Amino acid sequence: MKRILLVDGDPAALRLLQQELAVLREACDLSFVAGAAEALALLEQSTYDVVLTDIHLGGMGGLELLAEVKRRYPQVVRLAYSGCAHQDLVVRGLAVAHQVLPKPLSAELVWGTVSRACALRDQLGSAALLTLVSGLHRLPSLPSVYEELVTVARDDSSTIDQAARIIVKDAGLAAHLLHIVNSVFFNLRRTVVSPAHAVALLGLETVSALVLSASVHQTLQTAESDRATVASLQRHGLAVAQSARQFVSMEEVGRLALDQAFTAGLLHDLGRLVLETQMPAECRAVRQLMEGERLTDVEAERVVLHATHAQVGGYVLALWGLGAAVVEAVVFHHEPRSAHRREFSVLTAVHVADGCAQAERSGMESGKVDHEYLAEIGFADRFAQWKAAV
Template sequence: MSKSRILFVDDEIKVLEGLRRMLRPYRNQWAMAFVESGQQALEVLEKYTVDVVVTDIRMPGMSGSELLSIVKERYPRTVRIVLSGHSDLECIVKSVLPAHQYLSKPCKPEKLKAVIEQAIRVTQLVKDDTLRKIVSSLDALPVLPQLYDDINAELNSEEPSLQTISQIISRDVGMSAEILKLVNSSFFGFARHIGSVEQAVTMLGVNIIKSLVLTVHVFSVFDTKKSPHISINQLWEHCIRVSNLARRLCREDSCVREVADNACIAGMLHDIGKLVFASSYTDQYNEVLQQAREENRRIWDVEREALGTTHAEVGAYLMGLWGMPDDVVEAIAFHHAPVAALADYRPLTGVYVSNVLDHRHYIVNKHYVLPELDMDYLARIGLAGRVPMWERATQEYLEELRDGE
């Protein structure tokens, strides 16, 4: 099996020497190259297939942001990571679009290794080269037109409200994913993973969000007219319900906070691959949804036949590139088939069960076949006896929602 090729770019020779020494234990796993400029990096990329580029931001001549923008255009399959000692607002904003992830100097070797390994690992989720290029090239997910107008109006007001901004972002899957991606980058150095949009907005503050939306234009508008077979509003409402249900079920099972937080994040983002398909493979995905409806088949079965992969795998691939925790990526990837996962992560089980129960109890579209819980899987991990409690908790939650309408 060939080694993964990693390219490190920094104009400071001492930094490169430090990286070389720090990563020496991994030389049997990776073929590593160390160069001092963006131009030298492009010369390497012309000669070799590079899996991951790790670059500083501020460099003479070609900046790291400029380098990553070129890499994104010419070599879209290559994972793009920033490793920089600069954490000012200007650097962050300029790096948002071309980079998949952001790391701050100094960075411990275990952290750097873990980030690179995850980036390499998630590429195995999607086999089709064309699709991998499209997903890897995504800067951000498109947002609903009305919510895009709402966030712009609020940010342009005399005194933007963090609470209002949070409420708007929380109503859109694309905005939520991008804000969570940014706030969990090590540029900000928060001690734990932030799983709440409200927390993320509070921690980022108005100025950073304003720069992202009004200056960098990190959000693009989703053209709902081109995708008549998918309701983004219904998709997002389902994701919110699954997210809340997953947290509730984890609480019922007395899970630790990290497990509950990861289940909540994964529930919110578990169908994000559908948004990728609808925005990047619009015509093909319209046909997929129409076929699933006419033949009363599971959407992910038709997706695999027509596109070679499913929304679960595509969503997990993108979230893995963006640095979401492994438990979250695993839960997204296998939320339809947990038995195929490499490990029995509790976040995965919470999201899987919540997704099935929401589809069964909150029926929006009767044309699609309803999923069933895999009782053999639940019995294998010792949780089959929890199903009646999960059913009651789901019914109680959905009744609370209906009473609040």
């Protein structure tokens, strides 16, 4: 049973919240307190899975409370909620909270968010995964060029030339980017000749994601023998990114989800790239097991490595601070039902795009698409249209 600690400084709001969430008493153990000091005292006495706090608390504010929880109890899922969804506040909130929820809180919203956040924490915090990643020589760090591009993207007054200047500082990376943009995937009618041209045509978000992917693939390919594997994983990532974004645009779920689907698609097999380049012998054993025992890739990985490439990829992306939607899509791209999300999401798009890409390679009808999952979220009838659009 999940243990949730709720913090709200307004006594009337706290009472309302107790009434609204009473239906969850069967599924989780709820404690309600009126301030940060009481919350910290309770956390010292017993273990909680989730702390959910109003951002606007008297005394120590909600974000300060979550920062303290992050420092003292890093395994606890931290959620905040706010009546005013001011952009600055949400961005500040996301530095310490896993998610910021809008007011008023409904039992459905709280339960959905808590289940998903705990599923992700359980995947990324498993002892087997931590043993696996601590055995790797090195984890790729977030490329500084990507961080610089994200800073430029957030500034409304920045120009295309500013972004282009950041990219051309690394000539090899700029060449790699142009190579990808001019590949068949983008189907552009004219040749893209410069990073500035690429940004003007594709938008800064898409180019930033491509730069991130190109840089990580370049960094991880240290041995000549890795060249073919790295190139094939990069091609596969591009194909999945394009299709995932296409599916999101067909479902019209917003501009942000388009960029998230593209980024998650590009990097969904980042864990495989990490494992193939750093644990080649174990990866050969995984392939042998898949062939010998007719296991899927994640099943064979669990036998050999005790964790999966999806977990490794999600772990790295979470370390880099990429948003929950992207991390969730990567962690659950082979097992979408485990994410506890019951609507169309970036995860759905990446899962189906990956299945379609595998189907194309293997000549199967729909690869490893989980049709029961699509039926559960009410999108089974959309599969044929998505597949036709690939």
